Amino acid sequence: MTKEEELQEIIKKSEKIRIFGTKQSSADIASGTATLIDITTYNKILSFDDAAHTVTMQSGVILKDLLEAIEAKGWCIPCLPDINTITIGGALATGTHGTSGKLLCEYMTTCSMVLADGSLKRITEKDALIDAARVSLGVLGVMSEITLKCEPLYTLHVKEGPQDDSEWLPNIKERLKKHDFLRILWLPHTDKGYVITGDKIDANKEVIENLGPAYLKHRRAASKMLYKYSHIFPWTTAIANKLLYRGFFSSTKEHKGSLYQATVTKSRGSTIELAEWTIGLDKFPAVFEELKTEINKWSNKSFIHIPMDVRFIQKDNSWLSYAYKEDTVTMGCVSRNAATADTYEAFKSIEKVFLKHGGKPHWGKRFAAKDATLTKIYSKWEDFKVLRKEMDPTNKFLNPYLSELLNEKIMK
Known part of the structure; x- marks a missing residue:
């Protein structure tokens, strides 16, 4: 899979689907469905905007490849995680971060997301939805093309x-x-x-x-x-x-x-x-x-x-x-x-x-807490659950792990 249209078609035709990348997560967030997509072939860096200092890429790009490409431009992303082998889409969905700055997803300015019906939704910084989409656990839709804001290299x-x-x-x-x-x-x-x-x-x-x-x-x-x-x-x-x-x-x-x-x-x-x-x-x-x-x-x-x-x-x-x-x-x-x-x-x-x-x-790492606990510590947890149901009414993007986490029954 190398094109956005292919990703849309696969998602449209699948009853249950999860995306996986380089398998760096120690949580079962990307497993347990009939259809599993290896996103690492969807890995093109699509464009650079020199005036805005932004780079647009497919969500399967490996962080190492992205960072080497933007350093060649004289740019950087000012807060980086500890490892360089993760996919950009997976890193954003699970709230991956570095230190002394913001989460990696905070540098996302726009993205396109493939919804459960295969349609494409474009989300920008001006959309209220972006605050939910930045850390989505992959349950609102599948990140397709992503634009990140960069800064001059230092x-x-x-x-x-x-x-x-x-x-x-x-x-x-x-x-x-x-x-x-x-x-x-x-x-x-x-x-x-x-x-x-x-x-x-x-x-x-x-x-x-x-x-x-x-x-x-x-x-x-x-x-x-x-x-x-x-x-x-x-x-x-x-x-x-x-x-x-x-x-x-x-x-x-x-x-x-x-x-x-x-x-x-x-x-x-x-x-x-x-x-x-x-x-x-x-x-x-x-x-x-x-x-x-x-x-x-x-x-x-x-x-x-x-x-x-x-x-x-x-x-x-x-x-x-x-x-x-x-x-x-x-x-x-x-x-x-x-x-x-x-x-x-x-x-x-x-x-x-x-x-x-x-x-x-951390969403991509080990923990035992579930819905009843998470609603107490995340003030927007219930709002996120409501939004998830609206965007994925048939629970296409839920696996057993996420179903338990969100206290949702998976329809068979």
């Missing part, structure tokens, strides 16, 4: 290094004001965080590069070995984390590059099992301390693999955004043993603590 001077929790936690707001980029890799059971800051500089400014010891590239292999039996003996995680901190997070680094070059992971291939929760910026310190206390109890089996990724999102108006009407902090929780992720107690503990304070789950 260079970041990036500095990285460890800090005690007592140092980095109280200084978050100050650092957000001071730096153009801020990310913290928290190291559970060590009382340490690994702080990454970036500041815009002239591209010609000389920076003495320090990428740390050569053995840092073996962190994933070391993690795999140290966590091999942590699902059987969870307490060994605390020991492993201390060893990993000393070996891989205790040195400092310094370098420069574009946002894409300097901050985006380019070597991840398979799906990683993880959960991610967000909370208002003002609430985060108290939530962090509560979570830290909870997981450090030896009676609790929620020993968490490192790192927990702490990032920051600016408020927006998208209905199902994690940052709807407030600046937020996101905190990721990863299981390095993908095969035993279903019994990884840490996922339960982080959800319990964040939900207690009104936290929100």
